Amino acid sequence: MKDQFIIYNTLSRKKEVFKPLVPGKVGLYVCGPTVYSNSHLGHARAYITFDLLFRYLTFLGYKVRYVRNITDVGHLEDEVEGAGEDRISKKARLEKLEPMEVVQIYMNTFHRNMDDLNVLRPSIEPRASGHIIEQQEMIESIVKNGFAYESNGSVYFDVEKYNQKYNYGKLSGRNLEDLKTNTRLLDGQSEKKNSFDFALWKKATPAHIMRWPSKWSDGFPGWHLECSAMSMKYLGEQFDIHGGGMDLTFPHHECEIAQSTASQGNEAVRYWMHNNMITINGQKMARSLGNFITLDELFTGNHKALKQAYSPMTVRFFILQAHYRSTIDFSNEALQASEKGLERLLTAVNTLDDLVGEEQSTVNVAEVKEKCFAALNDDMNSPIAIAHLFEAVKMINSIKAGNEKISSDDLAELRTFFANVVFDVLGLKPEKATGSGSNEILKGAIDLLLNLRMEAKASKDWGTADKIRNELNTLGVEIKDTKDGFEWSLKEL
Numbered sequence: 001m002k003d004q005f006i007i008y009n010t011l012s013r014k015k016e017v018f019k020p021l022v023p024g025k026v027g028l029y030v031c032g033p034t035v036y037s038n039s040h041l042g043h044a045r046a047y048i049t050f051d052l053l054f055r056y057l058t059f060l061g062y063k064v065r066y067v068r069n070i071t072d073v074g075h076l077e078d079e080v081e082g083a084g085e086d087r088i089s090k091k092a093r094l095e096k097l098e099p100m101e102v103v104q105i106y107m108n109t110f111h112r113n114m115d116d117l118n119v120l121r122p123s124i125e126p127r128a129s130g131h132i133i134e135q136q137e138m139i140e141s142i143v144k145n146g147f148a149y150e151s152n153g154s155v156y157f158d159v160e161k162y163n164q165k166y167n168y169g170k171l172s173g174r175n176l177e178d179l180k181t182n183t184r185l186l187d188g189q190s191e192k193k194n195s196f197d198f199a200l201w202k203k204a205t206p207a208h209i210m211r212w213p214s215k216w217s218d219g220f221p222g223w224h225l226e227c228s229a230m231s232m233k234y235l236g237e238q239f240d241i242h243g244g245g246m247d248l249t250f251p252h253h254e255c256e257i258a259q260s261t262a263s264q265g266n267e268a269v270r271y272w273m274h275n276n277m278i279t280i281n282g283q284k285m286a287r288s289l290g291n292f293i294t295l296d297e298l299f300t301g302n303h304k305a306l307k308q309a310y311s312p313m314t315v316r317f318f319i320l321q322a323h324y325r326s327t328i329d330f331s332n333e334a335l336q337a338s339e340k341g342l343e344r345l346l347t348a349v350n351t352l353d354d355l356v357g358e359e360q361s362t363v364n365v366a367e368v369k370e371k372c373f374a375a376l377n378d379d380m381n382s383p384i385a386i387a388h389l390f391e392a393v394k395m396i397n398s399i400k401a402g403n404e405k406i407s408s409d410d411l412a413e414l415r416t417f418f419a420n421v422v423f424d425v426l427g428l429k430p431e432k433a434t435g436s437g438s439n440e441i442l443k444g445a446i447d448l449l450l451n452l453r454m455e456a457k458a459s460k461d462w463g464t465a466d467k468i469r470n471e472l473n474t475l476g477v478e479i480k481d482t483k484d485g486f487e488w489s490l491k492e493l
Contacts, residue, residue, distance in 0.1 A: 027239030040292035153203030153217030172250035224255035357408030
């Protein structure tokens, strides 16, 4: 299936058959978080998107080197103008902490949240502060090639000079003349030749804590430079895929293209992939806008916009139910629908384990598989793939009910298919653990109460039966009466 995998390349603005530089190997770089506050639902979208890509490329048989950075210096408050206070330094000042204490606190939280969401760790997770030398070397090459200049101890990229030879704006579709019209020169930026020039190295003010010595000044690297230096260090002068949120297309990724081209004479990235945003009431969810819901708030329900807590797998399934290039609008109703859909899917997985194969099939497993993988090959169309999984769920339920038959060979194929797609590729996992300890005790207690309820119903003690059912429902136990007794499930354990 490798030669059928198609991805949308933001650079060419069209779908392209993926062909790696080195057969059988993939170099993948994704912009990681700036760790100065808790991760929110918008972050989950980006990292689940590229976790899906990482998983699917691995499933297709590629050996993937996945690099996702940690930004721990240089990300200023005004991303476009490259101005304002360093976000981590500001947080440290407000909370009376060392900057690297802030980094450690929120990096730990980020990792915990990603583990909860079953987002795989990258192959390499470099930190910007650990690659100052590489960034300084890259600046020197850009200056040497005539595309940057020093001014009062800072070094700026000369966008106009670069645009005379190359095309600044090719990724985002920006035009330099429009940038000249729309950008403004802020206080303290008169050292630039043009307002749209961006910093490669910033001279630190006396109050700036995070600083390193350089030939230009004691200072710190520009945010855009970090990803260029780290991606090329670990993936080479040219690599396959660079990913990130659509909001990073400009200026961040546009500047990355300019930096790599200016330093080495050619672009580093062959395929650019961008996920779309999560919106809330039609507006992009972002920390800078103050309209975000953190992942911890989602998992606990502790936010005024939430009607309940949502498990990590519900959040993951919610995100996967939309194509990564489409927007998702947050709503409790959508998350509740995802919760029910996920439960139905995972219930079918359990049912699949209980089915017994026969001599012949009246179902077509191969057709469902073909449709599902065709969707994944078409620019990771996870919602269509999930729709085909639910076709298989209907098939499983029909077999269980005795309306269809499945051969032993087809049953083995269907089990492998579900394990591959549901768990390995989509990264979903059961949220009910029944292995030991408190979960076994809880299971026994609920079974005991429901057996008491059955005895009450048999004695026509409807009041007691209804009370047990209602109390368990309030606690999150969903009960289904069957001809053989009852079935129950928990929203979250």
